[in-house]
Amino acid sequence: MHELSIAESIVDIVTETVERRGAGRVAAVHLRLGALAGVVDEALLFSFDVAAAGSPVEGAELRIEKVPVTVYCPSCRIDRVLAGVQPLCCPTCGTPTPTVISGTELEVTAMEVEDG
Amino acid sequence: MAKSLRSIEIRERVLGKNDALAESLRSRFQESGTYVVNLVSSPGTGKTALLERTLSELNGERRVAALVGDLATENDAQRLSRSGAPVRQITTGGNCHLEAEMVRSALQDWEPAGSEVLFIENVGNLVCPASYDLGENLRVVLLSVTEGEDKPLKYPPIFHSADLALITKVDLAEAVGFDRAALQANIAAVNPGLPVLELSARSGEGMEAWLELFRNR
Secondary structure, three states, X not given: OOHHHHHHHHXXXXXXXXXXXXXXXXXXXXXXXXXXXXXXXXXXXXXXXXHHOOOOOOOOEEEEEEEOOEEEEOOOOEEEEOOOOOOOEOOOOOOEOOOEEEOOOEEEEEEEEEEX | OOOEEEEEEEEEEOOHHHHHHHHHHHHHHHHOOOEEEEEEOOOOOOHHHHHHHHHHHXXXXXXXXXXXXXXXXXXXXXXXXXXXXXXXXXEOOOOOOOOHHHHHHHHHOOOOOOOOEEEEEOOOOOOHHHHOOOOOOEEEEEEEOOOOOOHHHHOHHHHHHOOEEEEEOHHHOOXXXXXXXXXXXXXXXXXOOOOEEEOOOOOOOOHHHHHHHHHOO
């Protein structure tokens, strides 16, 4: 369970941005989370509230955008989106592929702050 | 008057600090000519037993050293130091994985002189270590024949992030009815083309192919 340390890193990133930009209260934090990132969203949501307590991010809502795994199929020569995290093969023709185009993301994309 | 919301773009990788630190460790290892191996597995797969034998076999021939992560004890470092190779324990104090900062900090006042191969034994855990780059050159995921052939399907991120899979305890394969073909298929499902070696640190079977990876480094 490393979601707490992930949550602490998210809070640090947002706190730094708040301080740099002189922003007000943070209402929401947006995160892109790949299916292959190895992070459980429920555990992260719980950990986020704990990590945010006492920081400028306290009370903010963590909004998680889940990113499915996309692989490149060398046979079809096109990117294909998988329904789950395995098998890593083309869902259409079945060719195995190690080429993951997306689905490992773990990225803070934006925050919403209150002005005034 | 209602407060208005303003959106501010951030676009920052959550583990960006760890990744940047891992990159700086990687360049430092490259400069010192040190090849770094990160061993990850469940608890009880035999990381320490493998490392014990690996260090003993390679020590004297290559300059080898090991950093071992554990939640609370120093037992592994004590076991491994019998090989004669320099060994240091990282006690994570309950943290379930190693991070680049722990490696940096451990190397601050302990840099085994001229190490050609540095093994890092991660905390026994098939989930969390997957996310943390330690600046290694080779990430090795271990899986024992007693663990069940479906482990790769249950823990895709760690198998996906590995450069090599080691099947350990193959001396027990027959006794536990190990299904080699099923495991190979499951590994291929999460990391097609991942090289796989089978070995037993106890019987010595398959050890040569593993040791060969480091003999010519």
